[in-house]
Amino acid sequence: MTDIHDYLAEFDDIPGTRVYTAKRARQGYQLNQFAMSLMQAENRERFHADERVYLDAWPMSAEQKQAVLDRDYNRLLDLGGNIYFLAKVFASDGLSFVHAVSTMTGMSVEEYQAMMMDGGRSPDGVRSIGDKC
Template identity: 80%
Template sequence: MSGYKDIHEYLDDFEDIPGTRVYTAARARQGYHLNQFAMSLMKPENRDRWKADERAYLDEWPMTEEQKQAVLDRDYNRLLDLGGNIYFLSKVFSTDGLSFVQAVSTMTGMSVEDYQAMMNAGGRSPKGVRSKREGN
């Protein structure tokens, strides 16, 4: 059967999309505790504990040290690589007082204004690098 790929080849293709992290089952498993931590910030008492001592609060969760450090650094791109789901991570930046647009613009290296203008104009152009492996 021409063009057939096994599941591993199929899933590997998701890692070839420049600037995109596809939230796969593997990422969901990897980020389970990270995402549970983020969702815990929906409760005011947990937000208060988090704001009082971020490190102590993180240490209550069975996350990797790399995940914890990425949270402390507010490195949202790294958190996505480590299994974070952007909708769960929004609880972290909301707790910091950031809007979705403000937080996501930091992930693109663009100013809030430039990011918002790009999105209002229809988003990123489909032209450009379409494959990390092929560089095109």
């Protein structure tokens, strides 16, 4: 029988992917609550008026707050952010989902759209972070 910790550790070995586990959910709870607060126009206005002040009202880690300020979506995922909640952040900046996600891949919007229209990333290539070495 496989140990649950060994099983969950396998999720961290998928290149370019962050599996949203219970551990990430706990880590990102306040971050995701902040993001959901942006569903209300009043909160979006307060956030954009002074992002640091708005973020400091949330019990998030300093690293999470800085990643929000930097709009570093990949780092936010590493810190427990859920992409569906983080969508509220980039939508509040006027970005489409496609635009925001393309920045996470290092591709232009056009390159990202073309890749997705062609069926997405190829299943061929590096399948394990350990294989990169």
